[in-house]
Amino acid sequence: MRVTIADVARAAGVSKTTVSRVLNTKADVDRSTASRVREVIAHLGYVPSSGAVGLARGSSRTVGMLVPSLTWSWMGEVLQGVVDTVEAAEYGLLLFTCNRGAESVRRFTTQVSARAFDGLVVVEPENTLGHLTAFHRSGLPIVLIDDRGHHPEFPSVATTNHEGAASAARHLHADGRTRPLVLTGPAHYGCVRERLDGFRSVLPDARVVRGDFTERGGERAMAGLLDAGIPFDSVFAHNDVTATGALRALHAAGRRVPDDVAVIGFDDIPMAAHTAPPLTTVRQPTRAMGETAARMLLAHLGGTPAPDEPVVLPTELVVRRSAP
Template sequence: MRVTIADVARIAGVSKTTVSRVLNTRGEVDHATRAHVREVIERLGYVPSSGAVGLARGSSRTIGMLVPSLTWPWMGEVLQGVVDTVEEAGFGLLLFTCNRGTDSVARFTSQVSARAFDGLVAVEPEDTLAMLTALHRKGLPVVLIDDRGRHPEFPHVTAENREGGAAAAHHLLSLERRRPLVVAGPLRFGCVRDRLDGFGGVYAEGGHPLDPALVVESDFTEAGGRAAVRRLLGEGHTFDAVFAHNDLAAIGALAALRAAGLRVPDDVAVIGFDDIPMAGLTHPALTTVHQPMRTMGETAARMLLAQLTGEESSRASAVLPTSVVVRESTVGP
């Protein structure tokens, strides 16, 4: 059976608060008592939890992070940005995923109730925004890395999705690609609508409004991008470019075009969105709109730490710039 702080306090003949103060090296405990408590801790082999260490100071110096899954291609970059920032500040990190649906959410909420962490960085798992909002209203500091364009009432970090879509359009128009196919993400997401609006707005202003038949909703997967391009080609549609709303869908588009005997970029130029590490390894290498995912993680962590340490945060939210990374799928070797 695991030794608890209550066991240490009982055997040492002191309160749990006194044990916690010893663990936190607070000065309110006299030298003899401190030495006695430490001797009991060593004898029992007690390993303090983050909650026990933080009892006296009212914090665990631990940050929680909630993500849908670690399999998302850009999640590693976001996580690394959070980890680097949190560790530099002397905090720990508890990572929660929602791989098991409601069971995962129940485990996460139990840790919230146990005050296992002081604040939360979240990449919103779908259908959890109401829960996150309720936790924020109850006093838990929350910062959202907002990949869905939901714009919650608490601080959030996002990228310039509309501007990114516009930049993709400017790039393709500069190459005289006037009839693009858009493989959009799920249209229920605000970021998808923003990317589409930015892209379509530039084409309309240039006198080349998008053909509604060439705007298709997909699901952000490689298979979805492949299927969308294959279906449009099978229906006899012609297009000279593909703008996919994420890199996985763009990679699927490359595969479908290659299978159809079309050359990229000679016949069809392809541009994605995200700039995941895989984008530079495709054949041809994928032009894409870069999202600063690691910087988004760093920024969200700094915003949360500012709340926890009582520093004034300069912004309630942060919108980070995107940029086009030009590779061979649009300009050739």
């Protein structure tokens, strides 16, 4: 049977609070009492949990991470960046998703109230901004990995969506493509607006088709355009998953890539190098974004003020055979 702090308190004839103060080397416990408590601890073989000691000190040495879902194509790389950084600092990580909507948010809120973690890295799930704002104002340190649009109240890490999309447009323009098509993601994402603005800053006459960031959505949109006889010689998809669906529809229609249609994606997820043909894409530094957000949060927990402006990491155009 595991020895508890209550067992130590009972055997030493003191309160659990006193045992906790001895464990955390508080100076307000007299020497004889502290010595007796330590002797009981040694005799009973009590091993305090790091979480219990941390909470008594006002710190759990645990970081939380809140994300919409682990099924997002680039989420694994972001998460790995956070994990690597947090573990190197000898912190634990609690991961929360919003797969169950309001129920997930309620459970997460309970963990915040219980002070289960010291700070939070967030890829903002839908319908959580109000909760996050309230937590932040009440003193919970939060760093956003921001793809929905800049929220100046929070420290954040972002990437150069505008410039990344502009680099894709310049690449297509240099290849002589004059009838570009843009397959976007959902309009309420800040990254979608930035990518569309960036592409249009170079190729303002591009035809725009709203998408949903899914492979099936990219395939459906492309098939519909082909069936309608819409003329285009190039495609810029707002993520690699959409681009993969577009490639499938082009192949099914007998269009050659890149001879007939050049295709560029965004993100550079692992499968981008293995599509047919391999996908030219704008590489988003997803692991570095996770690492940077975690470092910012840990520094803040250590007393360093969070930066007032977003930390913006650069994108990079990766040229492969779909748009050489």
